Amino acid sequence: MNTTSSPVLSMEGVSLSFGAKRVLDGLTFTVQRGECFGFLGPSGAGKTTTIKLLTRQLTADTGRIFLFGRPIEHTSSSDYDRIGILSDTSALYDRLSIEENLRLYAKIRGRGERAIPALLERVGLADDRVTLVKACSKGMRQRAALLAALVHAPELVFLDEPTSGLDPAARAEVHRMLRELKRAGTTVFITTHDMAEAESICDRLAILNEGHIIALGSPAPLTMEHARNRIVVATRTHGTVELTKDARAADAMRDLLASGEVVSIHSDEPDLEEVFLELTGREL
Numbered sequence: 001m002n003t004t005s006s007p008v009l010s011m012e013g014v015s016l017s018f019g020a021k022r023v024l025d026g027l028t029f030t031v032q033r034g035e036c037f038g039f040l041g042p043s044g045a046g047k048t049t050t051i052k053l054l055t056r057q058l059t060a061d062t063g064r065i066f067l068f069g070r071p072i073e074h075t076s077s078s079d080y081d082r083i084g085i086l087s088d089t090s091a092l093y094d095r096l097s098i099e100e101n102l103r104l105y106a107k108i109r110g111r112g113e114r115a116i117p118a119l120l121e122r123v124g125l126a127d128d129r130v131t132l133v134k135a136c137s138k139g140m141r142q143r144a145a146l147l148a149a150l151v152h153a154p155e156l157v158f159l160d161e162p163t164s165g166l167d168p169a170a171r172a173e174v175h176r177m178l179r180e181l182k183r184a185g186t187t188v189f190i191t192t193h194d195m196a197e198a199e200s201i202c203d204r205l206a207i208l209n210e211g212h213i214i215a216l217g218s219p220a221p222l223t224m225e226h227a228r229n230r231i232v233v234a235t236r237t238h239g240t241v242e243l244t245k246d247a248r249a250a251d252a253m254r255d256l257l258a259s260g261e262v263v264s265i266h267s268d269e270p271d272l273e274e275v276f277l278e279l280t281g282r283e284l
């Protein structure tokens with residue numbers, strides 16, 4: 001990972017309300033250069049709203065936000081050129097082809113068109129480059145929108161659910177692309193509902209619930225810290241026995257084994273999905 005100690009962005013005690021409803025409450029986190037930072041949380045947790053704050057589409061009620069080492073209110077249009085955004089409402093022109101859209105985005109961003117064929121190739125859209133966006137499937141649109149966010153080679157990208165609605169092959173292509181971005185030193189801020197995706201791609205992540213960050217860290221330690229640690233033993237005549245992986249389980253387990261009651265022993269391998277459900281008490 002190509003990180004240095006300089007944060008690309010950070011929030012300190014950021015809160016935001018819509019009317020009487022507090023949507024974000026005291027968010028504090030830092031994203032380092034070159035890091036892939038995952039922002040996870042149930043629907044309505046405030047993920048998209050956080051991206052809107054970080055891209056100045058909204059202003060916080062309280063707290064401080066820093067982007068490229070400066071307070072966000074002091075950032076300029078040249079800082080905007082260093083950022084790419086894939087929002088949850090894609091902004092492609094329906095009446096233009098995929099390629100025409102990318103050319104337009106390159107022009108808006110003051111870039112040439114040379115990178116476009118390679119970008120199209122990378123997400124499997126080269127053969128569909130002249131297809132009008134209105135005739136694209138959801139997955140094609142999503143990949144085209146991702147390319148539109150990357151056409152000016154930004155150093156920081158905000159990706160709001162970049163793989164939602166994609167089939168497994170297209171999803172894998174996007175993952176490959178994200179890994180390439182990481183190798184190139186691009187900082188990625190990504191929201192997703194896919195815990196396996198977050199576990200495999202993100203260097204660090206935050207879990208947001210009802211506007212609060214309830215867990216923050218690297219996927220593996222965070223999973224270990226919050227895992228349930230269960231052993232489930234199926235017995236012949238006493239049904240299922242649940243034990244916690246600790247010293248107290250040793251006696252119970254020995255007795256069960258000695259009695260010849262044990263049919264199967266299942267140990268929960270902690271994963272991020274389980275931790276997410278445990279912490280948020282909600283479905284993905």
Ligand SMILES: Nc1ncnc2c1ncn2[C@@H]1O[C@H](COP(=O)(O)OP(=O)(O)OP(=O)(O)O)[C@@H](O)[C@H]1O
Nearest residue numbers: 018019023041042043044045046047048049050088
């Ligand atoms: N412009 C707005 N006016 C009023 N309430 C809003 C507005 N935008 C978002 N909200 C509310 O803020 C909360 C957080 O919404 P947000 O879109 O950030 O959630 P999310 O985590 O991105 O959810 P999802 O996973 O479904 O995309 C929700 O309760 C939503 O209804």
Ligand SMILES: [Mg+2]
Nearest residue numbers: 047048088160
């Ligand atoms: Mg959202």
